[in-house]
Amino acid sequence: MWLNTHYQALNEQYLFSQIARRVGQYKEQNPSARVISLGIGDVTRPLVPAVVEALNRGVEEMSKAETFHGYGPEQGYPFLREAIVEYYERRGVALDLDEVFVSDGAKSDLGNILDLFHQENIALIPDPVYPVYVDTNLMAGRTIHYIKAVKENDFLPLPDWDVSCDLVYLCSPNNPTGAAYSKSALTEWVRYTIEKGAVLLYDAAYESFIQEDGVPHSIYEIPEANTCAIEFCSFSKMAGFTGLRCSWTVVPKGLRFGGMGLNSMWLRRQTTKFNGVPYIVQRAAQAVFSPEGLEQVEATLSYYRENAATIQQALEQAGIYYTGGKNSPYIWMECPGAMDSWQFFQQLLEQAQVVGTPGAGFGENGKGFFRLTAFGSHEDTKEAAERLEKLLLQWKERG
């Protein structure tokens, strides 16, 4: 009996437990302090009425023999896949129904998709990055090359054509940096992927936060991406489904290598190792795309966008470099002075009672940076932004 010893190469996931430990310690020593978190990576607004109604109708159906639903299609009910295809159609992207796969989360699919690839493949992953891309490749023993995302390229690195690879990861708008690629930059990444005979794994989980024109919502807005890219998207941030669990993955039929099609391989993987998303959750997801649903989730997104703008204004007043916020719930700020991200974390906690996420938790290039998020309440975000601005200005005055 041999275990998969590649698991030994994984680091402990200590980032958020470390944060919790430090915050807990501070609160214990300062019981009257009002600590506000700008580090929340989860939505906080409730499900919108259209979604709640769809859930209630679904539960009612499940309570009667005549309308009960048992096993559904593993890749999702056609009613939901049709709604997703229409969502793409509205921005000029044409997909076939069987290119869309409904699942329980982009995180699951981003991990499970690696089943389809040989473990000798080399993965190209930006740094800083959402840790799941790295860990899932380490678990399979794959070699990883990192792409430097740094201030000099505004955290939007372009391909280095001298470097070869097999799997390319991009996340736009990005977690943790909030930076979003332009159409021309993504066009270069698609060309690079095709030139290298690679597959682009494109994480679009934050696309619904995009406000600027010219920033693609889907990789398939780029010509020929349907011959090289798999797209992961989710209802989590778009419609507050983090506790309801529903996402989708697009695997175009144009992705073929050595006579094998990735679309039929993924179908085979999902029908063998997955049994679909709950019927009631799929009905809820369908309701997101109804006219009322879209209007209601747009209102929730605007709520978070106002928070992002509040944080951006504070940083601008204090003259701090940052990315994100405009097209993303994340704001990625440079730590002031020569502070590293954990030092800044501690100072911000102790002097302003505000919590955020040290950039070092997302990779080497995150070390002098700090992630703030727009998922709090208006009241808390406003107060935390004021405290942050005041502290940053104080430091500036002192030099």
Next chain:
Amino acid sequence: MWLNTHYQALNEQYLFSQIARRVGQYKEQNPSARVISLGIGDVTRPLVPAVVEALNRGVEEMSKAETFHGYGPEQGYPFLREAIVEYYERRGVALDLDEVFVSDGAKSDLGNILDLFHQENIALIPDPVYPVYVDTNLMAGRTIHYIKAVKENDFLPLPDWDVSCDLVYLCSPNNPTGAAYSKSALTEWVRYTIEKGAVLLYDAAYESFIQEDGVPHSIYEIPEANTCAIEFCSFSKMAGFTGLRCSWTVVPKGLRFGGMGLNSMWLRRQTTKFNGVPYIVQRAAQAVFSPEGLEQVEATLSYYRENAATIQQALEQAGIYYTGGKNSPYIWMECPGAMDSWQFFQQLLEQAQVVGTPGAGFGENGKGFFRLTAFGSHEDTKEAAERLEKLLLQWKERG
């Protein structure tokens, strides 16, 4: 770029599409025929009131900011894991809370658990079998040894101590044969697994159908199983959750090999590649274990058990050998005469307008056998059983 070429070793999953094609053809040629299916592998009774109420309460919570739930613990909320631990306690099995992992389906976990093992390991799998065990191992390029489940061993094979292996699959009560292992037989399998330094992957998805004393509901009723066995169980058949998606997997902390613990490896796998089961579904699952919930799901199980008894009686009247029914929703009957399972399928469809599942679809040793299921309505099951009995007796008279 290399794909995982092991996918090419997979057979097309044509069993149920082949059945649908043949039934469709028959109906087209005989539009007035009333075809009844005894081949349903899915539950048909609605969710019980306790579960429906819990779902409604959960949806209500998700509709308000104060009680909204976003991301939950990947391994399941403590309230549900505690209820599962208590369920085991009632039959004398002691588990720690962190040995129980909630997920979206036994099928998912049975596939995903293989991430933890080296691909050079040899899998020992009974034949006939639930196809997922075979396919998930083929996808990883593993060698499979089959264990013969045949009439001579009443479809309950015991270990062959001359054969070595690393992963042992058992499903009891079995799909497709309905046969259930005794405590002494399972004790022998556990001893064999320990002797070989292997891991036992024990599928207990049908445990709630067990009626006979002396038939274990859990592998952990066997001494030392907590050093060698992982158990997969599900709310699907127990409480009609096939469309709601909730299951659990037990990975005892006693499973350690070469300094690595399978419990912490599975936790790492799930926290990296999974994001938990919907909050409302976990509340629904918790409600199954309430006094009302248990009483209500027991009534549904009794409904199916009556169907199983109806089918068993018909086969006994006709003097046909079968396994299952007593502790299982499946009845596995020998095809009469020298018919193979597809011939019998066609005869039964044409002469009695009854549909079942040819045993050949579950492996070599299923070829002269046929699977009937207890998931239909009382009325349909009664009529189909009468038609089946009549046909079998006619054939017997004719010799």
